[in-house]
Amino acid sequence: MVSDHALDDLFHALADPTRRRILERLREGERTVGELAEPFPMSRPAISKHLSVLARADLVEREARGRETVVRLRAEPLRRARDWAERYERFWTGRLDSLAEYLEEGG
């Protein structure tokens, strides 16, 4: 574990609504940068930066195609996020754990 820079990048990438919306749209299929930028009330370079953040987290890949750039979803890293969160599952699945801890701690 130590510091796990990949998880830092991953969660940071997900902590922005614009970036999450981009991922949502990419579920429907690959899109050019221009198509991705169109619905957002911000400039193309701003979207380009968001895509760089997503690419650093390995959540998208960009491929030059002619003068356009096609962006594709790479969802695999999200599995790591899910797995990480799942390790806490027993903690939210009921208060049995609280009782167990209470007993363990000599209560």
Place this chain on the structure above:
Amino acid sequence: MVSDHALDDLFHALADPTRRRILERLREGERTVGELAEPFPMSRPAISKHLSVLARADLVEREARGRETVVRLRAEPLRRARDWAERYERFWTGRLDSLAEYLEEGG
């Protein structure tokens, strides 16, 4: 969906190794702020700020107990993170989807 500030706070809280380590330690049981701060090479106020970030995401709750403050894990919000990520599961579980999209797009 719109903007979902709760997910912003949640993923932001998780995007820091110190905060994730704090959550890890809290899985073993509640801890005082001092106990939580002890292993980290940073000041108590720094940890206090990290705890505020975690509290804003509803991942911990703090309770004054005498002059100490006890911190408890509240893992429920992590379920939302897991559920969010899981919506992408079919995207990482095989390339069948790619074929489907290829066909849908008239390839």
Place this chain on the structure above:
DNA sequence: CATATTCGTAACCATATGGTTTCCGATCAC
């Protein structure tokens, strides 16, 4: 060839983040 389009980079700016040190209120111990 000339021009328009796509998209990334550079430079810049305002604000947020993450750390520090200092201080203060509350509580416990004596």
Place this chain on the structure above:
DNA sequence: GTGATCGGAAACCATATGGTTACGAATATG
């Protein structure tokens, strides 16, 4: 009551973040 300890708040600082506009390289168009 005096003094030590716990922990949050305030003030401060350096850097990161998230946006902008301007520009330039590469590609398509006519």
